[in-house]
Amino acid sequence: MSEGISKQLVLPKGRGFGLKDGVLDKDAFRKVIPVLAAQVPAEKAGILLKAPALKRSLIDVAKVKSVARGPNQDRLVLLKFTNEADLPPEALSFLHSESAELVSHELSFDYDYWSTDEVIHAILPEELEAGAPSGFAAVGHIAHLNLRPEYLPYKHVIGQIVLDKNPTIRTVVNKLDNISTQFRVFSMELLAGEPDFVVTQSENDCRFTFDFREVYWNSRLHTEHERLIHKFDKDDLVADVFAGVGPFAIPAAKKGCAVLANDLNPSSHKYLTLNIAENRVGTFVRPFCEDGREFIRRAFNRAWDDPLAPVPLPKISRSEQKEIRAGQRPAPAPGPRRNRIGHFVMNLPDTAILFLDAFRGVLSRANTDGRDLSGLYDENSMPMVHTHCFTRELEPEKAEVDIRQRVEEKLGHPPGEDTTYHWVRSVAPQKEMYCVSFRLPPGVAFGS
Ligand SMILES: C[S@@+](CC[C@H](N)C(=O)[O-])C[C@H]1O[C@@H](n2cnc3c(N)ncnc32)[C@H](O)[C@@H]1O
The missing domain is CATH 3.30.70 (Alpha-Beta Plaits)
Known part of the structure; x- marks a missing residue:
């Protein structure tokens, strides 16, 4: 009976099956x-x-x-x-x-018949079988594992299995430590496959190339990237303080926004610049490589002194082009260049709130070298500031109180009534990621 045949195809679990001297013996699976x-x-x-x-x-x-x-x-x-x-x-x-x-x-x-999980469960010893690693995060052609210490003796075999069974994967790495560096990168070791760490990953209809060892990338932020991009209007000018390799900046520019995009990590800056070119949004995005605080202090003056490209003209049909050539309709005229920042994006959840003090007096004449920007920025046209942050408070109400208090402390002013607190994801059992969005209070920006 086929139940009988199916039974014969079940691999033994937790019996160290298919390993010879710690090496994968694919013949054992025949x-x-x-x-x-x-x-x-x-x-x-x-x-x-x-x-x-x-x-x-x-x-x-x-x-x-x-x-x-x-x-x-x-x-x-x-x-x-x-x-x-x-x-x-x-x-x-x-x-x-x-x-x-x-x-x-x-x-x-043969070996190819069984799934990654089936083979991993088979090769492990009994005591490790129950919590066997399952699944992986893929970034481009890299599979990225986060193995617990007890599985490390099997790391190369597990890496090999993941490589063998997933045709789009060419490189398998294991994360070695927690992200604690300034540039939010983590060290990794190669478990199997090619030592090629430069990946190309698609997100929000854009392609991003970067060295996975040198820059921050998290595919789990895909929805958050999309959410904020959706909030931008195509005529907005956006300032991305911690831009990474461009997952907010580049899709926003594709939408029509003008963007000032900054990252202090020279490697992020290098790949941000490359991605701007590869996605053909060079007219709309200007990359910078400086500290976020300095970037905030200079962004308003930059946009004022050297406004960014106007909103792209709508595509016109062939017949409309013909009519324009024949003088039957006027050629569309480009709008004004953009000099008013509509949004700041600050995705450095560990410390972004600490950078908010950079907005204090940012539009005061002392910071604008005497320029008067009050005509451009009024109560209703002050930029929105989207600040990502972590909180240990698990309940939304308590998280909100915690975040509001920390924002107020840095701004020296309470964020407005219309402030929103968007839960992004749980990062760890006691750690939630939020995005607090508020309109920059004029009193903060124009204050001394
Ligand atoms: C969490 S990542 C976010 C990257 C990107 N915005 C995203 O959503 O994937 C934070 C970025 O901030 C950059 N960074 C860290 N400290 C910085 C600083 N003081 N000034 C500017 N950028 C900084 C890091 O290099 C990193 O690329």
């Missing part, structure tokens, strides 16, 4: 299972597959086709039995009536 098959001319195979009398006798094993090639162009319709005596009488008489010959057929299985 298996041959004999089954009965009904041999018929090719044109009859369909009749057998659809016959009610055979319904409960056809093979039903994952990843095994019901029909195999037989001799002389014949087809073998595979059955779930090994012995003829086990075939139900109605199946047997139907096969006789169709002049089908019962033959023996061998099903061959």
Whole structure:
């Protein structure tokens, strides 16, 4: 019976199966299972597959086709039995009536048949089987594991299995420490595959290239990137204080926004610049490589002194182009260059709130070298500041109180009534990530 065949295909769990001297022995996974098959001319195979009398006798094993090639162009319709005596009488008489010959057929299985998880559970010893690593994060062609210490003796075998079984993966790495560096990168070791750490990853219809060892990237932030980009209007000018390799800046620019994008990490800056070029948004994004505080202090003056490209003109159809050439309609005129910042994005959750004091007096004449920007920024046109942060408070109300208090402390002013506190994700059991969005209070920006 195929239940019997399926059972024979279950790998033993937690028995160190398929390991020889700590090395993966792929030959151990080879298996041959004999089954009965009904041999018929090719044109009859369909009749057998659809016959009610055979319904409960056809093979039903994952990843095994019901029909195999037989001799002389014949087809073998595979059955779930090994012995003829086990075939139900109605199946047997139907096969006789169709002049089908019962033959023996061998099903061959090898290492490729089983899934990543099945093989990992098989190679581990009993005491490690229950909590076996399952799944991985993929960034471009890199699979990124975070193995617990007890699994480290098996790290290369596990890496090899992940590599073998996932065709899009060329490199498997294990994370070595927690992100604690200034540039939010972590060290990693190569477990299997090529030592190639420069990946290309798609997100929000843009392509990002970067060295995974040198810059911050987290595919789990995909929705958060999308959420904020959605909030920007296409005519907005956005200032991204901690831009990384551009997951906010570049899709925003593709949408039509003008962007000042900054990151202090020289490698992030290098790949940000490359990604701006590769995504053809150079007209709309200006990259900088400086400390976030300095960037905030200079952003308003930069936009004022050297405004950014106007909103891209809408695409016009061929017939409209013709009409323009014929003077039957006016050519669309570009809008004004953009000099008023509408949004600040500050995704450095560990410390972004600490940078908020940079907004104090940022529009005062002392900081603008005497420029008067009060005509450009009023109560309703002050930029929105989207600040990512962590909190240990798990309840939303308490998280809000905690975040508001820390923001107020740095701004020297309470954030406005319309401030929103958006829960982004749980980062660890006692650590939540939020994005607090508020309109920069004029009293803070124009204050001394
Ligand atoms: C959490 S990452 C966010 C990157 C990107 N915005 C994203 O969403 O993936 C924070 C970024 O801030 C940069 N960074 C850290 N300290 C900085 C500072 N003082 N000034 C500017 N950038 C800084 C890091 O290099 C890193 O790329």
